[in-house]
Amino acid sequence: MDLDDLHVVIPAGGAGTRLWPLSRASHPKFLLDLTGSGRTLLQQTWDRLAALVPGERVHVVTGPAHAAAVADQLPQLRHLHVEPSPRDSMPAIGLATAVVAEQHPDAVVASFAADHVIADERAFGASVRQAVGAARTGKVVTIGITPRSASTAFGYVQAGEGLGVPEAPDARSVLRFVEKPDEVTAREYVEDGSFSWNAGMFVTRADVLLDHLALLQPSLHDGLRRIAAAPADEREQVLRETWPTLTRIAIDHAVAEPVSLQGGIAVVPGTFDWDDVGDFAALAGLREPDDDSVWIDADGFAVSTEGTAITVVGLRDVVVVHTADAVLVTSIEDAQDVKKAPAAWVERGRPDLL
Amino acid sequence: MDLDDLHVVIPAGGAGTRLWPLSRASHPKFLLDLTGSGRTLLQQTWDRLAALVPGERVHVVTGPAHAAAVADQLPQLRHLHVEPSPRDSMPAIGLATAVVAEQHPDAVVASFAADHVIADERAFGASVRQAVGAARTGKVVTIGITPRSASTAFGYVQAGEGLGVPEAPDARSVLRFVEKPDEVTAREYVEDGSFSWNAGMFVTRADVLLDHLALLQPSLHDGLRRIAAAPADEREQVLRETWPTLTRIAIDHAVAEPVSLQGGIAVVPGTFDWDDVGDFAALAGLREPDDDSVWIDADGFAVSTEGTAITVVGLRDVVVVHTADAVLVTSIEDAQDVKKAPAAWVERGRPDLL
Numbered sequence: 001m002d003l004d005d006l007h008v009v010i011p012a013g014g015a016g017t018r019l020w021p022l023s024r025a026s027h028p029k030f031l032l033d034l035t036g037s038g039r040t041l042l043q044q045t046w047d048r049l050a051a052l053v054p055g056e057r058v059h060v061v062t063g064p065a066h067a068a069a070v071a072d073q074l075p076q077l078r079h080l081h082v083e084p085s086p087r088d089s090m091p092a093i094g095l096a097t098a099v100v101a102e103q104h105p106d107a108v109v110a111s112f113a114a115d116h117v118i119a120d121e122r123a124f125g126a127s128v129r130q131a132v133g134a135a136r137t138g139k140v141v142t143i144g145i146t147p148r149s150a151s152t153a154f155g156y157v158q159a160g161e162g163l164g165v166p167e168a169p170d171a172r173s174v175l176r177f178v179e180k181p182d183e184v185t186a187r188e189y190v191e192d193g194s195f196s197w198n199a200g201m202f203v204t205r206a207d208v209l210l211d212h213l214a215l216l217q218p219s220l221h222d223g224l225r226r227i228a229a230a231p232a233d234e235r236e237q238v239l240r241e242t243w244p245t246l247t248r249i250a251i252d253h254a255v256a257e258p259v260s261l262q263g264g265i266a267v268v269p270g271t272f273d274w275d276d277v278g279d280f281a282a283l284a285g286l287r288e289p290d291d292d293s294v295w296i297d298a299d300g301f302a303v304s305t306e307g308t309a310i311t312v313v314g315l316r317d318v319v320v321v322h323t324a325d326a327v328l329v330t331s332i333e334d335a336q337d338v339k340k341a342p343a344a345w346v347e348r349g350r351p352d353l354l
Numbered sequence: 355m356d357l358d359d360l361h362v363v364i365p366a367g368g369a370g371t372r373l374w375p376l377s378r379a380s381h382p383k384f385l386l387d388l389t390g391s392g393r394t395l396l397q398q399t400w401d402r403l404a405a406l407v408p409g410e411r412v413h414v415v416t417g418p419a420h421a422a423a424v425a426d427q428l429p430q431l432r433h434l435h436v437e438p439s440p441r442d443s444m445p446a447i448g449l450a451t452a453v454v455a456e457q458h459p460d461a462v463v464a465s466f467a468a469d470h471v472i473a474d475e476r477a478f479g480a481s482v483r484q485a486v487g488a489a490r491t492g493k494v495v496t497i498g499i500t501p502r503s504a505s506t507a508f509g510y511v512q513a514g515e516g517l518g519v520p521e522a523p524d525a526r527s528v529l530r531f532v533e534k535p536d537e538v539t540a541r542e543y544v545e546d547g548s549f550s551w552n553a554g555m556f557v558t559r560a561d562v563l564l565d566h567l568a569l570l571q572p573s574l575h576d577g578l579r580r581i582a583a584a585p586a587d588e589r590e591q592v593l594r595e596t597w598p599t600l601t602r603i604a605i606d607h608a609v610a611e612p613v614s615l616q617g618g619i620a621v622v623p624g625t626f627d628w629d630d631v632g633d634f635a636a637l638a639g640l641r642e643p644d645d646d647s648v649w650i651d652a653d654g655f656a657v658s659t660e661g662t663a664i665t666v667v668g669l670r671d672v673v674v675v676h677t678a679d680a681v682l683v684t685s686i687e688d689a690q691d692v693k694k695a696p697a698a699w700v701e702r703g704r705p706d707l708l
Contacts, residue, residue, distance in 0.1 A: 021665075294698045296691060309707055310681045311375075311695045314688025318669070322681050327664045327674060329683050334668025337650060341665045344648045353663055 001129050001167055005136075007107050007206075008049045009096040011089055012042055012062040012070055012114035017339040018279040021326035022305070025342075025354040030114035031069050034277055035286050041115045041277070046074050048121050049112065052128055059096040060114070084243045090254040091220065091246045093202070094213060098228035101206035108135050110203040111251070117286055119273035130268040131203035133167025139266040140204040140212065140259055141171065144196025145274045150186035153278055153336075155179050155198040155252075158189075159267050174265035177257050196267065199274055202251060212255050212264070220247045220254070279335040280319045293320075300332065326353060355483050355521055359462050359490075361560075362403045363450040365443055366396055366416040366424055366468035371693040372633040375680035376659070379696075379708040384469035385423050388631055389640050395469045395631070400428050402475050403466065406482055413450040414468070438597045444608040445574065445600045447556070448567060452582035455560035462489050464557040465605070471640055473627035484622040485557035487521025493620040494558040494566065494613055495525065498550025499628045504540035507632055507690075509533050509552040509606075512543075513621050528619035531611050550621065553628055556605060566609050566618070574601045574608070633689040634673045647674075654686065680707060 016029030023029040030042040039047065042060075049058055059079040062070050067082045081095055093111045100107045110128060118124050131141040144157040159172040177198060181189060189195035213221040223242045230238040247254075259265050275282050284301035293302040293310035300318035302310040310320050317332040330338055345353035370383030377383040384396045393401065396414075403412055413433040416424050421436045435449055447465045454461045464482060472478050485495040498511040513526040531552060535543060543549035567575040577596045584592040601608075613619050629636050638655035647656040647664035654672035656664040664674050671686040684692055699707035 294695065294702065296694050296698060297688070304681065308679060308681055309699065309704065311683070311699070313682070313684035313691050313695060315669075315672070315683060315685055318683060320681060320683050322676070325662060327658065327662055327676050327681060328667070329665070329669060329672060329674050330667035331669055334651070337667050340650050341648065341667060344650060344665070345663065348648065350663065 001133065003052055003129065003132060005104070005106055005108050006053050006128075006132055007057045007096075007100045007104065007109050008053055008059065009093050009100075009109055009111040010042070010045055010049070010058065010060045010114045011092040011111065012060050012066065013083075013086055013089075013092065014113075014115060016115065017342050018336060019277070019283065020338055020342050021323045021328055021353070022303070022321060026065065027069070028066070028115075029277065031066065031073065034283060035117060036288060040073055041117065042070065043073055044117070045112060045114050046077075048118060048124060050076075051121060052125055059100070061092040061096055062114075084240055087243070087246050087248045088250045089200070090213075090217070090249045090251045091224065091243075093251055094209070094220065094224045095227060097206050097209050098224040101210060102228050105207060107206045108132050108203060109206045109209065110135075110201070112201055113199075113276070115277060116199065117273075117275045117277055121272075123272035124270070127268055127270045127272070128203065130168040130170055131201075134163060134165050134171040134266045134268060135203045135205055135208075136167070137163070137165055138205065138208055138264075139163070139171075139173075140202060140208060140255060140264060141168075141266045141268060142174065142256065143199060143201040143203070143270040144267040145199045145270045145272075147190045147195065147197055148273070150183065150190045151197065152180055152183055152186050153282075154276070156181065156186075156189050156195045157198045157267050159194050159196065163266055168266075168268055171266045171268045173263055174260045174267050176260055177252060196269060197274070198252070199270065199276070200252070201270075202256070209255065212259055216258055217247060217249065217254050219245075220249070279338060280321070280330065281332045281335040284319065284332060355487065357406055357483065357486060359458070359460055360407050360482075360486055361411045361450075361454045361458065361461050361463050362407055362413065363447050363454075363463055363465040364396070364399055364403070364412065364414045364468045365446040365465065366414050366420065367437075367440055367443075367446065368467075368469060369696075370469065371696050372690060373631070373637065374692055374696050375677045375682055375707070376657070376675060380419065381423075382420070382469075383631065384467075385420065385427065388637060389471060390642060394427055395471065396424065397427055398471070399466060399468050400431075402472060402478060404430075405475060406479055413454070415446040415450055416468075438594055441597070441600050441602045443554070443605045444567075444571070444603045445578065445597075447605055448563070448574065448578045449581060451560050451563050452578040455564060456582050459561060461560045462486050462557060463560045463563065464489075464555070466555055467553075467630070469631065470553065471629045471631055475626075477626035478624070481622055481624045481626070482557070484522040484524055485555075488517060488519050488525040488620045488622060489557045489559055489562075490521070491517070491519055492559065492562055492618075493517070493525075493527075494556060494562060494609060494618060495522075495620045495622060496528065496610065497553060497555040497557070497624040498621040499553045499624045499626075501544045501549065501551055502627070504537065504544045505551065506534055506537055506540050507636075508630070510535065510540075510543050510549045511552045511621050513548050513550065517620055522620075522622055525620045525622045527617055528614045528621050530614055531606060550623060551628070552606070553624065553630070554606070555624075556610065563609065566613055570612055571601060571603065571608050573599075574603070633692060634675070634684065635686045635689040638673065638686060 016023030370377030
């Protein structure tokens with residue numbers, strides 16, 4: 001099955017405050033080599049997608065503070081869209097989709113976050129192929145990750161009947177999207193077998209997505225179309241004028257959830273290892289053990305960007321992070337609360353620690 | 355009561371490995387301003403004693419690695435004895451005592467560690483005066499700290515009958531010295547009322563101490579006498595030859611314990627706040643709260659010698675120490691085990707972290 005109609009969008013945003021002080025306002029998560037692989041999360045995302053489509057069909061959408069760093073990390077990138085201000089995922093993905101649709105009316109657009117980790121690229125490619133196959137039939141398709149645990153850190157997607165699409169034999173309709181559940185509910189979902197993790201991956205024909213938007217978020221749709229249709233020498237000007245008027249909304253709320261109620265969403269299974277590296281508990285599971293630290297009756301996760309010797313005595317499941325200007329100590333269990341730290345420092349009059 | 359016969363010895367040794375990585379082989383505990391007072395522990399010890407005796411009657415005994423730093427920190431010091439190798443407290447205190455006895459046969463010698471913290475200098479001075487009064491009668495006198503808690507971190511001294519010395523109305527004979535007890539025993543000691551903490555402070559006539567040594571450790575006694583009696587221009591040479599032959603032994607084992615069995619030891623009460631700053635649990639109680647760190651659902655003790663921002667999320671009674679080349683994380687409860695850390699780093703091929 002060829003993927004000649006496939007175009008890719010990588011929204012590169014999000015502060016990653018739960019990975020502070022590694023992830024910073026000036027160097028957020030997607031710009032960092034968090035897994036110690038030698039490539040940043042953004043570069044790993046590029047590598048994964050460049051194996052499926054030529055680089056000239058990849059679009060990255062990011063903020064003005066990170067445009068230079070993105071261009072620097074991805075020298076082969078041809079389409080870099082700079083959003084003047086953060087307006088969540090729907091305007092970002094919608095902008096690239098509208099731009100693609102101007103030149104390729106039959107395009108299929110697939111959107112993947114810039115800061116997720118996927119281990120098995122072959123399995124990922126197979127899922128994308130099925131998703132493209134299902135998308136060609138007019139569905140908005142998500143890749144639902146087969147749960148490895150009853151995680152409460154992710155939203156879930158419930159699958160219904162099979163679609164019977166030859167190019168996407170495992171595609172099923174989506175009954176509903178559900179928010180991050182509590183532990184009991186998460187266990188019920190995983191036992192039920194019809195639920196998968198919502199990894200925020202969406203594959204859809206450009207015209208299908210834009211038609212949904214025209215109905216559900218008409219002013220957002222019109223703004224995006226206006227920007228995309230502007231002549232090259234006026235695009236920047238129209239973008240600057242229009243962008244601040246666009247509704248700030250996530251693609252899940254704008255399209256995925258409402259369209260699922262009409263039976264317009266499909267899901268194909270992703271059996272590969274996937275993680276959104278949401279916090280240090282997740283990162284601890286993804287990195288090689290840190291041989292540079294000493295643990296005495298202790299265990300957990302430690303990293304120093306400076307190569308500084310870290311010693312932990314008598315604590316279990318502890319997280320220690322050291323950077324040039326900050327030391328963070330927490331536990332695997334409290335990893336989600338790290339997001340409170342940068343705000344606390346700003347309150348202390350230290351915006352440099354943001 | 356005058357103190358004209360009083361000479362002071364400050365043995366300045368000990369690695370302070372339980373305060374690693376603040377306390378280092380090259381900069382041990384006594385050379386550090388651990389309490390944030392602006393004076394190092396050695397300087398605080400000097401200040402406390404210089405209030406009682408003129409500086410020319412203060413002797414410091416230290417190792418060759420720290421002699422320059424000691425001289426630098428105490429510009430008024432006249433008697434600096436450099437022991438060629440560490441041989442524990444009896445040779446160090448005995449050397450200074452033998453030197454004093456050469457010129458002042460009737461001297462009273464008082465020995466105080468260089469790395470202890472004492473809050474109330476007036477009460478300390480009053481205890482020293484009573485100890486000198488009792489020492490003049492021929493007893494070896496210790497100042498026993500009135501326990502503030504049933505600590506298991508210190509040895510204890512059990513007092514017997516009062517001595518009836520007018521210059522030392524609170525002096526009592528010592529029944530026995532006991533090693534660091536377990537918790538149940540420590541509580542019994544404190545409830546009993548006759549036990550005090552052994553702070554390693556000894557006050558004795560020089561001739562009395564040397565006479566005990568002559569009986570109990572004759573070769574050590576003879577070696578110390580030989581060094582002290584050497585003419586000034588030969589002292590260094592005799593010291594270098596004799597020192598390696600001296601028995602390595604603490605004053606507690608060499609004199610205090612055996613002489614207590616003969617009724618030769620007395621104790622006067624020390625009602626002042628005293629601490630040997632043995633570990634980070636002790637230090638946490640001695641320092642002002644660190645306003646430079648952020649605690650989110652967390653508490654404990656944090657210090658960065660570099661002024662680096664420390665953040666703790668979700669942990670209780672945690673200890674975080676950051677220096678130019680190391681990060682240590684432990685808990686108040688595990689503070690004693692920090693002494694294992696420097697050795698672990700040496701084993702890792704990092705002797706620079708000692």
